[in-house]
Amino acid sequence: MSNLLDHIHEPADIKNLAKAEMRILAHEIRKELITTISVTGGHLGSNLGVVELTIALHKSFDSPKDQIIWDVGHQTYVHKILTGRRDALKTIRQYQGLSGFPKRSESVHDIFDTGHSSTSISAALGFAAARDIKGEDNYVVAVIGDGALSGGLAFEALNNAAHMKKNFIVVLNDNQMSIAKNVGAMSLYLDGIRTGNLYKEAKEDVQNVLKKIPRVGEGIIEVIRDLKDGIKQLVIPGMFFEEMGFTYLGPVDGHNLKQLTTTINQAKNVEGPVFIHVHTQKGKGYAIAEKHTECFHGTGPFDIKTGDQKSVSKHISYSKVFGDKLTSLAATNDKIVAITAGMTSGTGLNDFSVQYPERFFDVGIAEQHALTFSAGLSAAGFKPYVAIYSSFLQRGYDQVVHDIATQNLNVTICVDRAGLVGADGETHQGVFDVSFLNHIPNMTVIAPRCTQELELALDYSLTYTDGPLVIRYPRGSDSGHKGKKVSMLKHGKAEVLKNGNDIAVIFSGSMYQIAEKLVDELKAASYDCSLINIRFIKPLDRALIKKLAKKHKHIIVLEENAIIGGLGSEILRYISKEQLEMEVQIYGIDDYFVTHGDRIKLLKDCGLDVGQIKKNILKSI
Template sequence: MLIVDSPTDRTSSLLATIDSPRDLRRLSLPQMELLAQELRETIIATVAETGGHLAPSLGVVELTMALHYVFDTPRDRLIWDVGHQAYAHKLLTGRRDRFATLRQYKGLSGFPKRGESGYDTVEAGHSSTSISYGLGMAAAKAMQEDDSRVVAIIGDGSMTAGMAFEGLNHAGDLGRNLVVILNDNEMSISKNVGALSSFLSRKLTGKTIRRLRDHIEDRLMALSSVGENILTVLRKSEESLKGFFTPGMLFEALKFKYIGPIPGHELEDLIATLENVRDHSHGPVLVHVITTKGKGYKPAETHPGDYHGVGPFDVATGTPKKNKNAAISYTKVFGDTLCRLARQDKRVVAITAAMPGGTGLLPFATEFPDRFFDVGIAEQHAVTFAAGLALEGLRPFFAVYSSFMQRALDQLIHDVCLPNLPVTIALDRSGVVGADGPTHHGVFDLSFLRFIPNLTVMAPKDEDELQQMLYTALTHSGPVVLRYPRGSGEGVPLAPSFAALEIGKGELLRQGTDVLLLPVGNRVYPALAAAELLEEQGVSAAVLNPRFVKPLDSELIATWAAQTGRVVTIEDNTVQGGFGSGVLQLLHQQGLSLPCTMLGYADTFIEHGPQATLWHNAGIDAEGIVRGALALLRS
């Protein structure tokens, strides 16, 4: 039971006294409200230095506190969908002293991580998995006669994904004790879209429902006995009325008990509701909580999309701290180029899965609103939707992060490549992405794309080659994947006009006699730098830019491999089945048995850290390429 009358005076930080949720449960309501303020201050100050997911975590401070107050964590399981809203959770579960290392190399992860804490139930980085995870855990607990609870916290944006509804459907049928918290802030990363979002928006706050009920009761009681009879009937129908005024009927149709909507920043209401759910509910329950994304920091409340994921910023103004000398980003080049292509060709349409800002499509959406589609967090649907557009003569470009595209591999194979449709996948954030870590690194795409028939895979060495490859994709008659990294380009000028590249043809950038360096995409310039360093040591290195990962330029690669006698492949991708594997297969097919070294990521998940650090650790920066080439020459 929550204590409400303890003293509120504090001479030191309350947060400093919280080493686990057990400490939280000893606080009074006024103390918890002060703690909520401290949590927000700590999150804002830390993210201003480290970057991170600010607005999502600020929006769930009270909800996080209430969950840990009511449920016996970690015995009761909390599952954070996506996990980018779990900063308050980290602070309350023994990681306060390390919180300043958030998203820093060798520091705390920006997402839940089982190796960090027993309170982190799953490794979460992609959306809409929490209900399926939770149902599996709840089913296992029931089989083992374990009466502890499982709570899945999912944002309304994540409800747009089909996997969330698959989980809800099965949960309603299975009937196990599962609590789903629907964190409703009308936002995923950008503003929510779709019919479900519109339906959830037809809601009344808990206070509004209470006012309406009280008003009806007052009016009916004035009618004496007749009013009392009517009131008795209405009270019996309260759940039906609630379902009429709220989205409850949707979830109750899926056999969930629906509770809410309740205000998500009022601790007393949250705790009372969750205690009731904990003590009296059986079977699947959905608690609908209304929160404000970015709560407590005015810039984030006003522009929550801009503060979903941010780099370091000035707390007083909210202004980002940016490197003024940085070259234009690949993402911006993509967005600007697609607008140019759309002005020339009315068939060009753009698709995003709830990431218009992150993928550079906001200018396109503004200029061509009728040719822009945000499908919500639904990558599988996005790919097949693009196929449908292509079947009717349009030229769709689907911009998506590499690690998110993993979800739509079957659709790419079956719905796009099998019928050989002219759909272009713009694969942003390929390679390591930095502080977001293993759930977001795009280091598998070359491996899972190489085996698909009919698919052309391109990787630009710089921003100008990116725009030329986009034009090439538009002129090509089949499916294309264009792979490019996160961050700034090389600073090369952008050509004013487009020129289509010949499919499957690379370019020789440097001649050499001792070793062939075969880098792909963003590893081309480090390979050129490595060739210069090798020359200082008396080693003559040839450098090719393959441009195409599929199909490979067999003639160019085989010619220079035979001429140099040794080959080093370099890729911002796992070496398992990646670009290097394709080169080795090509050489074998050409009858060439040569000493080769493949540089890339080992068969493991890559930790979070600065891109330059991760490239260095993998030996795919200039220094590492030199080491790899010299080791091959000595072998």
């Protein structure tokens, strides 16, 4: 039997599908998602949840003339299937394959690039304003999850949208989940809205009955209208959004195509901003993903029958080491508090959250708030550890500067996923944090070279009371440095792993293995190298650099961060200031955004593999 999906190559192909066919299409898409993602890995749960919603959006709107803007964008696989990228789905998140997020460079149907949360309403409002200036008449739609709605940017946009009164539609995909269970008052409020149409129907019934009473009818309606404002405080669903200035429609069953298309078509006829509240189930249609929502938010390749992940690393991850160590430190120090912005398990804080619930805070997808909240905790005498992925920390730059560093508060910022992260691509590569943290006064920045050193850095952080401290560490594990001796950290002191004469190889954190191998290979080419683990990117071990200058003509710096503003440029600045006679070569991330794909391939693309570095060095010295 021919597959319906085989005939869908663009959104126009679903316009004339009958209801029964749309249901079949939804079923086929689910099957395709499960089969494909079981091999590629990816954001399965979120995509299974939006199958009907995506079909309904493409049936009701005319993409790309009508502009659909997805929040975070991890739930756009169905959108990709319906917009001509079905065959390429098997390459998703792989090097040179489809991106796991919307990409304008990939399709005209991808209206706005995303990856970080809570941007869709702002962007959509921008598109709506542009449309009106240009005098065009298309629809603009933002699709945002309840998790993403917990981000401050989304609230800023709602606030502004209600003020601007532009015609545009916000679709809330409410599955009650962020990556884990969603948190916060808005989430509770949304949970409370269950009987959406009752108020509307009741109101219309009363009006119809009263209109039929001769003479008094219209006057009473006025009274009722006044009363409504009072009553609706109690009973109207979506009152918050109505009060903000949106027309609230819903809640709608997000797996009922008829309800979805009817409501979307209703929304198209409303003047001003509209808010459609859609209830969906994460993982819908695959029982294991419905049950284990968190595991299947983002998954590696898995066995469809059992749900078991196919490639689980034997080595313990940096995140887990961080979480375990902090949990053990908290046992003897009741001032330790842990903060995450919606990433409890990702940052390794699950156990901490269970063992010390009163000292654990998941603030929602709200990195800026997480940082200033931590500043408050510190100013009030606690020892906060705020764990944030490097790329998401970009959001909190001013909070780090203004709320933490200027007051020299003892907040430890644990920067997870520092360096190339792989499959998530441009928006998630953690390659800017050194550049945007290093220049902040009062800041100390440590990059441990292995998980043991991460533990030592955390020990060190406990004794450190002289202002903000950053510990940056990469995604994944260090593939087994257990057993190698790691010495205690001393403030601002690098670790000399090998003394040589010709070339000094200085590396930070995750470049350890590459640096070690490079030194071996250069030795084979008759160069006697020193190997330096910088440990403290800030303050820089200047005395050591000065000492190295006496013996070495060349310094090679290896770092998994943007070259501009990174460790190498700071070393170069010092060498230039002191007029030391050394030639410096810096190997890091050049001035471009690094795509998605396997980390090893990406490192190679960036010229950060031993072969290329060695060749370059031998050619140039």
